[in-house]
Amino acid sequence: MKTKWKKVIISTVLLMSTIVLASCGKSSSKDYSTTGSGAGNYQGVIHKGHYRVSKARGVNTGQNSNPYNLKSFESGLTQVSKRVFSTKSYIFQEGQYLDTNTVENWLGRKTKKNPEGLNPAQGKKSNPNPEYVQQIEEQDYMQESGNSMKLKGVTIGIGINSEYNYQKKTDGPNYTKNISNDEVHRQGEIAAQKVLKRLRQNPALKDVPIVIALYKQAPDDSLVGGSFFAYSKNNGDSISSWHDLDYKTAVLPKANGTNNSTTESNQTDNDNFSNFKSQVQNFFPNVSGVTAQAQYDGKSLTGMHITVTTQFYSQTEINSFTQYIARAAKKYLPSGIPIDIKIQSDSQMQSVVYRNNGSDKWQTHIFESY
Amino acid sequence: MKTKWKKVIISTVLLMSTIVLASCGKSSSKDYSTTGSGAGNYQGVIHKGHYRVSKARGVNTGQNSNPYNLKSFESGLTQVSKRVFSTKSYIFQEGQYLDTNTVENWLGRKTKKNPEGLNPAQGKKSNPNPEYVQQIEEQDYMQESGNSMKLKGVTIGIGINSEYNYQKKTDGPNYTKNISNDEVHRQGEIAAQKVLKRLRQNPALKDVPIVIALYKQAPDDSLVGGSFFAYSKNNGDSISSWHDLDYKTAVLPKANGTNNSTTESNQTDNDNFSNFKSQVQNFFPNVSGVTAQAQYDGKSLTGMHITVTTQFYSQTEINSFTQYIARAAKKYLPSGIPIDIKIQSDSQMQSVVYRNNGSDKWQTHIFESY
Structure with missing residues (x-):
C-alpha cells in the first residue's frame, strides 16, 4: 500500500473515531431521567442511572423515637408541596442543598461550638429548656431544561415537638414538659424565619420560591404521627404570610x-x-x-x-x-x-x-x- | 272483660307468639353464608357468623421446618382442586372430617401404640427408615342445598419428603438421606391408597368424589417450596388412576x-x-x-x-x-x-x-x- 493512501485511511479512521466519540458524548450528555409518573404522584430524578438521594440522607431516621412521626412527616410534606408545585409540571428531587452536617447542627442546641443550633441552650439541668425543633427535611422541585434539570422550587418541612422528654440525672426518672399549641406555632414560625434567611445565602437558592411547612410532632407513645398546621410560600428572605392547615390525625x-x-x-x-x-x-x-x-x-x-x-x-x-x-x-x-x-x-x-x-x-x- | 273473650285473646296471643317464634326459627335456620366471591377464587363457608375452621387446624404449621413448603402446599392444593371442582359451582370449606388427632397419628411412624401411622417403624437408630409422609391436608367442596350446605367433594393433599434428616445420637451430627424421585412417587401412591380406604369408612364420605393430590416437599434449605406431581379423582375405595402434574418451582x-x-x-x-x-x-x-x-x-x-x-x-x-x-x-x-x-x-x-x-x-x- 502506498504511503499516501495509508495517510488517507488513517485520517479517515481518526475522523470517524472522533465522530463516534462526539456522538457518544452527546447521547450520554442527557444524564437525567425520571422514575416515571404515577397518577397524581411526582416523578423522581434519576441521574446517570442512579436515584439522586438526599444530601442529608438518613438524618431524620435517627431523629424520631416514634417512627409514625417520621413517615407521616415525609408523606405530609409531599402532600403540602402538591398544593404549590403541581405534579404535572414539576419533578421531585431529594434535597440537594442541606447536607447531613448542616441539618444536624441546626437540630442541635445553640452553643458556642454550635452557633447555628435552632434549639435554645439547655439552661438548668433540673429544669431544662425544651428542644422544640425535632426534624427538618428539604424537597427540591425541578423542571427539565434542555439536557438538564433546573431547580424551580424548594419545600422545607420543620417538625416541632408537642412535648419534651428529659431526665434531671443520667439514668434518673423521665420527666415530660407539655408544649402548648400556641408555643408550637410560635417556635415553628421563629425557626422558619431563621431557616429561610440562611437558605437565601446560598446563591443557588437566592431566587427560587421556598415553601416552608410546619408540623406538630405527635407524642412518643402515639399510635399515629402528628400533622402539618401551616405553610408559607416565600420569594424574599422574610416569611411572607402563613396559611393555616387543618389536618388532624386520629386513632x-x-x-x-x-x-x-x-x-x-x-x-x-x-x-x-x-x-x-x-x-x-x-x-x-x-x-x-x-x-x-x-x-x-x-x-x-x-x-x-x-x-x-x-x-x-x-x-x-x-x-x-x-x-x-x-x-x-x-x-x-x-x-x-x-x-x-x-x-x-x-x-x-x-x-x-x-x-x-x-x-x-x-x-x-x-x-x-x- | 268476659272470660270467653279473655280466652280468645290469650289463645290469639299464644298463636301469634308461636308464629313469631316459628318464623324466628326459620329466619335463623339459614345458618350458613359465604365470604363472598373473588374472581377465580372459591367462596368460603361461614357458619353462624364465624368462619368454619379446619378440624385439624394448625397441625401442618408444626409439621414444616421450611415455611415455604407449608404455604406452597396449601396454595398448590387449591390450584389442583380447581381442576376438578369449579370455583363457580363449589364453595370451599376447611376440612371437617380429619381431626387433629387423626392427622397427627397418620403422620407418625407405625408402632404398636400407633397402628395407623403412615410412616414405617424407625428400625436401627444408626440407619433409620426415612419418614416419607410429612403433611396431610383436607379440603371440602360444598354446594348450597336449601338452607344448608351439602358436601359434594373432598380433596386430600399428601406431602412426601424428598430428603430425610436424622441424628444417630441425640445432639449428635445431622445426617441426610436423599429420597429418589421414583421413591417419592411410590411412597405417595402407597399412602394415598391407605388414606382413601380409611376415608371411605366414614359414612359421610362414603359416596362423595375424593381427589388425592401428591406433593414433593422441597429440602429444608430451599428458598422455594416443593410442588404437586400427581392427582387422582376417585369414586370407589381404591385409587382409579393417576394424572401426572408437571409443576416445578425454581429460585x-x-x-x-x-x-x-x-x-x-x-x-x-x-x-x-x-x-x-x-x-x-x-x-x-x-x-x-x-x-x-x-x-x-x-x-x-x-x-x-x-x-x-x-x-x-x-x-x-x-x-x-x-x-x-x-x-x-x-x-x-x-x-x-x-x-x-x-x-x-x-x-x-x-x-x-x-x-x-x-x-x-x-x-x-x-x-x-x-
Whole structure:
C-alpha cells in the first residue's frame, strides 16, 4: 500500500473515531431521567442511572423515637408541596442543598461550638429548656431544561415537638414538659424565619420560591404521627404570610373518654369503623385485632390506614378472611377516600385490601408463595 | 272483660307468639353464608357468623421446618382442586372430617401404640427408615342445598419428603438421606391408597368424589417450596388412576452451575429476570437484594413472586423506587402471567407492585402512615 493512501485511511479512521466519540458524548450528555409518573404522584430524578438521594440522607431516621412521626412527616410534606408545585409540571428531587452536617447542627442546641443550633441552650439541668425543633427535611422541585434539570422550587418541612422528654440525672426518672399549641406555632414560625434567611445565602437558592411547612410532632407513645398546621410560600428572605392547615390525625376506634385535639374524630366515622371492626374481629375462634389511623382535613375524613392482625393457620384461611374483609370494607367503610387494610400475622403482611386515591374500586392482593 | 273473650285473646296471643317464634326459627335456620366471591377464587363457608375452621387446624404449621413448603402446599392444593371442582359451582370449606388427632397419628411412624401411622417403624437408630409422609391436608367442596350446605367433594393433599434428616445420637451430627424421585412417587401412591380406604369408612364420605393430590416437599434449605406431581379423582375405595402434574418451582436468578430438577428454569426467563434485577439493584447507592420464586407448568412459566429488599431512608425514596420498579416490571418481566413484587426494608413491606391472574394491568400500592 502506498504511503499516501495509508495517510488517507488513517485520517479517515481518526475522523470517524472522533465522530463516534462526539456522538457518544452527546447521547450520554442527557444524564437525567425520571422514575416515571404515577397518577397524581411526582416523578423522581434519576441521574446517570442512579436515584439522586438526599444530601442529608438518613438524618431524620435517627431523629424520631416514634417512627409514625417520621413517615407521616415525609408523606405530609409531599402532600403540602402538591398544593404549590403541581405534579404535572414539576419533578421531585431529594434535597440537594442541606447536607447531613448542616441539618444536624441546626437540630442541635445553640452553643458556642454550635452557633447555628435552632434549639435554645439547655439552661438548668433540673429544669431544662425544651428542644422544640425535632426534624427538618428539604424537597427540591425541578423542571427539565434542555439536557438538564433546573431547580424551580424548594419545600422545607420543620417538625416541632408537642412535648419534651428529659431526665434531671443520667439514668434518673423521665420527666415530660407539655408544649402548648400556641408555643408550637410560635417556635415553628421563629425557626422558619431563621431557616429561610440562611437558605437565601446560598446563591443557588437566592431566587427560587421556598415553601416552608410546619408540623406538630405527635407524642412518643402515639399510635399515629402528628400533622402539618401551616405553610408559607416565600420569594424574599422574610416569611411572607402563613396559611393555616387543618389536618388532624386520629386513632380508631376512639378510646372511651379521650377527647383531646390530636385524637379528635367524628363520631359517625368512629361508629362506622366500630361496625367494620366487630364484623371482622370474630371471624375466627381467636379474636383479630383491628385498629386504624385516620386523617382529617377540618371535619372531613380524608383517608384511613387499617391494620388487621390475627393468627392464621393456613393459606386458605388467609384467602377466605381477605375476601370477607373486602366485602365488609365495601359495606361499612366510607366511600370516596383512599383506604388501605393490611392483613397480617406475626407482623408479616399476608394480604392487602385497598382503594387508592381517586378510585372507587377496591383492590385485593394476597401474598402467596411457591 | 268476659272470660270467653279473655280466652280468645290469650289463645290469639299464644298463636301469634308461636308464629313469631316459628318464623324466628326459620329466619335463623339459614345458618350458613359465604365470604363472598373473588374472581377465580372459591367462596368460603361461614357458619353462624364465624368462619368454619379446619378440624385439624394448625397441625401442618408444626409439621414444616421450611415455611415455604407449608404455604406452597396449601396454595398448590387449591390450584389442583380447581381442576376438578369449579370455583363457580363449589364453595370451599376447611376440612371437617380429619381431626387433629387423626392427622397427627397418620403422620407418625407405625408402632404398636400407633397402628395407623403412615410412616414405617424407625428400625436401627444408626440407619433409620426415612419418614416419607410429612403433611396431610383436607379440603371440602360444598354446594348450597336449601338452607344448608351439602358436601359434594373432598380433596386430600399428601406431602412426601424428598430428603430425610436424622441424628444417630441425640445432639449428635445431622445426617441426610436423599429420597429418589421414583421413591417419592411410590411412597405417595402407597399412602394415598391407605388414606382413601380409611376415608371411605366414614359414612359421610362414603359416596362423595375424593381427589388425592401428591406433593414433593422441597429440602429444608430451599428458598422455594416443593410442588404437586400427581392427582387422582376417585369414586370407589381404591385409587382409579393417576394424572401426572408437571409443576416445578425454581429460585431466580439461577446460581451458576446449578442444574438439578427442582431448580430448573428456562434460560430466557432467567435472563429477563437478570435484566430486571440489574436495572433495579443499583438504583440506590446501597445495593438492593432482588430474588424471585418462579413456578413452571411443564416448560411454561406460570407465575413469579419477587422480593426486593433495600434500606430506605425516607418515604419519598419508597415512592420513587416503587414507580421505578413498576416501569422496569413492564419493560423486563414476561406478560400474561401473575407476578408480584414485594418491596421491603428490615423485613417490613413498604409497597407492592403486582399483576393479578387474568389481568394485563400492573397495580401499585404504597404503604404510607399518618
